[in-house]
Amino acid sequence: xxxxxxxxxxxxxxxxxxxxxxxxxxxxxxxxxxxxxxxxxxxxxxxxxxxxxxxxxxxxxxxxxxxxxxxxxxxxxxxxxxxxxxxxxxxxxxxxxxxxxxxxxxxxxxxxxxxxxxxxxxxxxxxxxxxxxxxxxxxxxxxxxxxxxxxxxxxxxxxxxxxxxxxxxxxxxxxxxxxxxxxxxxxxxxxxxxxxxxxxxxxxxxxxxxxxxxxxxxxxxxxxxxxxxxxxxxxxxxxxxxxxxxxxxxxxxxxxxxxxxxxxxxxxxxxxxxxxxxxxxxxxxxxxxxxxxxxxxxxxxxxxxxxxxxxx
Amino acid sequence: xxxxxxxxxxxxxxxxxxxxxxxxxxxxxxxxxxxxxxxxxxxxxxxxxxxxxxxxxxxxxxxxxxxxxxxxxxxxxxxxxxxxxxxxxxxxxxxxxxxxxxxxxxxxxxxxxxxxxxxxxxxxxxxxxxxxxxxxxxxxxxxxxxxxxxxxxxxxxxxxxxxxxxxxxxxxxxxxxxxxxxxxxxxxxxxxxxxxxxxxxxxxxxxxxxxxxxxxxxxxxxxxxxxxxx
Numbered sequence: 001x002x003x004x005x006x007x008x009x010x011x012x013x014x015x016x017x018x019x020x021x022x023x024x025x026x027x028x029x030x031x032x033x034x035x036x037x038x039x040x041x042x043x044x045x046x047x048x049x050x051x052x053x054x055x056x057x058x059x060x061x062x063x064x065x066x067x068x069x070x071x072x073x074x075x076x077x078x079x080x081x082x083x084x085x086x087x088x089x090x091x092x093x094x095x096x097x098x099x100x101x102x103x104x105x106x107x108x109x110x111x112x113x114x115x116x117x118x119x120x121x122x123x124x125x126x127x128x129x130x131x132x133x134x135x136x137x138x139x140x141x142x143x144x145x146x147x148x149x150x151x152x153x154x155x156x157x158x159x160x161x162x163x164x165x166x167x168x169x170x171x172x173x174x175x176x177x178x179x180x181x182x183x184x185x186x187x188x189x190x191x192x193x194x195x196x197x198x199x200x201x202x203x204x205x206x207x208x209x210x211x212x213x214x215x216x217x218x219x220x221x222x223x224x225x226x227x228x229x230x231x232x233x234x235x236x237x238x239x240x241x242x243x244x245x246x247x248x249x250x251x252x253x254x255x256x257x258x259x260x261x262x263x264x265x266x267x268x269x270x271x272x273x274x275x276x277x278x279x280x281x282x283x284x285x286x287x288x289x290x291x292x293x294x295x296x297x298x299x300x301x302x303x304x305x306x307x308x309x310x311x312x
Numbered sequence: 313x314x315x316x317x318x319x320x321x322x323x324x325x326x327x328x329x330x331x332x333x334x335x336x337x338x339x340x341x342x343x344x345x346x347x348x349x350x351x352x353x354x355x356x357x358x359x360x361x362x363x364x365x366x367x368x369x370x371x372x373x374x375x376x377x378x379x380x381x382x383x384x385x386x387x388x389x390x391x392x393x394x395x396x397x398x399x400x401x402x403x404x405x406x407x408x409x410x411x412x413x414x415x416x417x418x419x420x421x422x423x424x425x426x427x428x429x430x431x432x433x434x435x436x437x438x439x440x441x442x443x444x445x446x447x448x449x450x451x452x453x454x455x456x457x458x459x460x461x462x463x464x465x466x467x468x469x470x471x472x473x474x475x476x477x478x479x480x481x482x483x484x485x486x487x488x489x490x491x492x493x494x495x496x497x498x499x500x501x502x503x504x505x506x507x508x509x510x511x512x513x514x515x516x517x518x519x520x521x522x523x524x525x526x527x528x529x530x531x532x533x534x535x536x537x538x539x540x541x542x
Binding site for chain 2: 048051054055056058059060063065066067068069070071072075080082085086089090096097098099100101102103105106107108110111118119121122123128129130131132133134135136137138140141144186217219224226228246
């Protein structure tokens with residue numbers, strides 16, 4: 001188990017980078033507990049140092065204590081006798097109820113207005129994680145913009161909802177990336193959660209702009225159905241698109257990809273999108289495209305413009 | 313409390329929100345900029361609507377308010393926690409039950425913070441579900457972002473030394489956790505690995521009596537769980 005590695009921000013939002021080697025994340029602690037309790041073992045058998053580190057973490061983390069208590073309950077048929085005592089010793093519930101009040105405050109204000117919460121947050125891993133998440137969520141909510149869908153008439157004479165802006169994909173040697181997305185589209189890198197995007201500003205890295213991410217997530221109008229569009233390099237000159245819906249009960253949608261050529265839109269691919277099963281379109285070449293999602297039941301059509309460009 | 317008596321008669325009508333116009337007074341419900349309700353009323357009235365949920369006659373607008381909250385949370389959840397999967401629905405249900413719970417509503421001191429308060433209830437529900445998903449699947453749940461959370465905390469939390477009471481509580485927690493992890497480990501070595509008590513004691517650096525005592529407690533718990541007489 002890689003205890004010496006930096007903490008994994010995907011599971012332990014509090015200590016991603018700058019903590020001393022050996023610091024234990026929630027994921028590390030849970031992995032150690034599961035390794036102790038499962039058959040076949042998940043991960044390597046924890047040695048004494050790992051066990052001690054996990055023990056120290058759980059003693060300061062009510063979330064991981066809950067996991068340990070449930071594992072014990074499964075193993076022995078009873079909640080640990082000390083469960084209620086532990087909850088009282090942690091005292092997280094009253095703190096968690098007031099965390100939202102602290103989100104906009106600085107350190108001095110928190111210490112002044114909520115000294116008990118400030119002290120609690122000094123040691124409790126669970127509440128620190130939750131507080132950090134609340135801060136990030138409120139920032140996300142504040143910064144989030146909405147995609148702007150307008151009704152257009154397609155070349156084929158159909159009414160459709162088209163989003164303002166476009167998705168711009170760069171084809172790279174090793175990896176394709178999104179250079180631009182419409183306002184309000186969330187952007188993801190590999191294994192990353194969404195970052196709110198108000199405008200898709202580019203950051204230059206050397207001569208080439210740095211991609212925003214590898215996939216983008218957006219709601220189709222105001223349907224409550226979300227779609228995710230991901231890109232991968234196929235080779236130096238082509239890109240692979242993966243499109244899926246984020247709700248398994250949604251669909252089916254008919255996906256049409258048109259290439260925009262001077263004054264016409266030419267259908268180059270057609271698939272059916274059901275539930276969360278992705279549709280993969282391989283070998284898309286540099287050019288301008290329109291991704292259309294048709295909802296056959298109510299006749300609605302949603303269009304996203306897509307530009308594919310090579311590195312050079 | 314009778315919600316219908318405490319709320320002034322206002323109009324609540326389903327509509328697509330046009331928040332940027334500033335006409336909508338439910339901005340605090342929108343979260344990501346959308347809601348399905350328009351309420352020409354103050355946040356205090358919405359709190360009263362929520363409070364009416366457990367009364368004899370819930371406010372007729374309660375469904376619209378909860379629908380608005382749910383829609384905003386779902387939107388936030390789908391965008392921010394794609395790895396949660398079906399767990400999102402669990403979190404939504406838990407959070408909706410909590411926002412109408414009197415003990416939670418009592419904790420809302422400033423009604424103008426209703427949106428942030430309600431969102432925090434949803435986020436706590438998400439993190440509870442995430443914890444359970446991680447435990448069941450033994451895998452990590454992608455809930456990360458590029459933001460450096462530690463930096464956020466460093467800006468907001470001054471370092472403080474625990475007081476004597478906290479130090480004592482910390483020692484007690486550590487002792488309880490050590491005992492529980494020891495139990496788990498002893499149970500595994502005995503019932504999964506099949507090691508004799510002597511080998512378990514050697515491997516865990518415990519006395520044989522200590523191992524025997526733990527196994528006795530575990531067997532007793534299992535017997536109780538199976539309903540067998542002791």
